[in-house]
Amino acid sequence: MENAGYKIQKIKFKALKVFSFASLVLAILSLAAVILFILIRGVEHLNYDIVFGEYTSRNPSILPALKGTMLLAIIAVGLAAPIGIFAAIFLVEYTNSKSKLIKYIRIATETLSGIPSIIYGLFGYIVFVVALKLGYSLLGGGLTLSIMVLPLIVRSTEESLLSVPNALREGSYALGASKVKTIFSVVLPSATAGIVTSIILAIGRVISESAVLILTIGMVHKLPDSLLQPGTSLALDVYYFGSHGHPEAAAETAVVLIILIAIINI
Secondary structure, three states, rough: OOOHHHOOOOOHHHHHHHHHHHHHHHHHHHHHHHHHHHHHHOOOOOOOOHHHHHOOOOOOOHHHHHHHHHHHHHHHHHHHHHHHHHHHHHHHHOOOOOHHHHEEEHHHHHHHHHHHHHHHHHHHHHHHHHHOOOOOOOHHHHHHHHHHHHHHHHHHHHHHHOOOOHHHHHHHHOOOOHHHHHHHHHHHHHHHHHHHHHHHHHHHHHHHOOHHHHOOOOOOOOOOOOOOOOOHHHHHHHHHHHOOOOHHHHHHHHHHHHHHHHHHHH
């Protein structure tokens, strides 16, 4: 009976292994199909004027979107990264992990990470565009995006700090280092890979976001002279071109967006 039960468990294990492998292959093939389709549609029309030329009705250049995307990423991550990293340091190094308050904070952070981006867009519209009278502007969009990616950076950085062995901290204290010195000289260098990964993920989400930006930066195809002017982004251009009879331009913009995200992740 034991031998028969063992054989049944072994068959189940093999079946689950095959199913898991098949799911992996299906996911990779689906992703490859989407990327290949976009590349085939977009690469053949991609040229210098489309990327860096002046935007006109005959030449729907993506240069304004490229500049807008870069500015939004700088604003959003530039604000969210230091706040998120120091918030994670406080949660890990200066609080009791078993405290109910800390548990509620972590639950709230997880909840904020899962909120649909359009909710953040509505919040940004009400607060930054209307209440603070920033209007449709790159600054309002960047501030909204920084709030959206902040929970991601906090949670990822917190997990990276928690993965650092306590023995490293204790060894630093034993050598006479202060808590601040230990954090910045021992803990943070050990967690650098995870922190950088969280920042890269945040940048990727910022440059691929569109729902938030529709409500906060408008959709103006001209090079912005300041952060208080409306603008556009690569993700918004994909939506705009695709819904206004420019499928080739939408595919070209999607190709540039994929290349940009790939470069950032690499």
